[in-house]
Amino acid sequence: KREAQLNSILATVPDAMVVIDAEGTMLSFSHAALRMFGYEEAEVLGRNVSMLMPSPDREAHDDYIARYLQTGEARIIGSTRRVMGRRKDGTLVPHELAIGEATGGGERVFTGFMRDLTDQETTAARLKELQ
Ligand code: HEM
Structure with a gap:
């Protein structure tokens, strides 16, 4: 029952949402997140969240999580940050990340x-060109 509830939330939540464990392994992926990154669910579940970002974060993300687990010092948790994601087709997607x-x-x-x-960001850039 809880599984069905979770699945219905993940299907309908308007935002891209990803759940990972302490190793960075992706456990759930919302439909909006699949659309945003261009993947099918089977291509992401069980894999490391670092596949969703470009270098150098891609290589460093395991260490980011490990650092947090060791020190308890949050850098993004409790706030938000603009980060760059990487879609399946290799294009970049700027987004605001909250954890x-x-x-x-x-x-x-x-x-x-x-x-x-x-x-x-596209709109902001156009407005700037018009100034
Ligand atoms: C930490 C980048 C997605 C979970 C970080 C940090 C960066 C980063 C730069 C370290 C911040 C610092 O030390 O100053 C990214 C990028 C993402 C991404 C570029 C784009 C896809 C995610 C997602 C999750 C996640 C989807 C969880 C589902 C974490 C955790 C930490 C962390 C738990 C450590 C806690 C903290 O620093 O507050 N990430 N991340 N990240 N990230 Fe990500």
């Missing part, structure tokens, strides 16, 4: 919400 933390059944999970900033 939440939860513990479920003794396991630590992180929930990432990603708001696509492409339209906003």
Whole structure:
């Protein structure tokens, strides 16, 4: 039942949302996130969240999580940050990332919400050109 509830949330939530475990392995992926990154669910579940970002974050992301788990010092959790994502086709997608933390059944999970900033930034650039 909880699984069905979670799946219906992931199907309908308007934002791109990704749930990972403490190793960075992706456990859930919302439909909006599949659209934003151009993947099918089977291509992302069980894989590392770092596949969604370009270098140098791609190579460093495991260390970012490890650092947080060791020190407890949050850099993005509790705030938001503009980061760059990388779609399946290799194109980049600027977005605002918010990260939440939860513990479920003794396991630590992180929930990432990603708001696509492409339209906003394209419009801002056009307005600037007009000035
Ligand atoms: C930390 C980048 C997606 C979970 C970080 C940091 C960066 C980063 C730069 C370290 C911040 C610092 O040390 O100053 C990215 C990029 C993403 C992405 C470019 C684009 C796809 C995600 C997602 C999740 C996530 C989707 C969770 C579902 C975490 C966690 C930390 C972290 C748990 C450590 C906690 C913290 O620093 O507050 N990420 N991230 N990241 N990221 Fe990501």
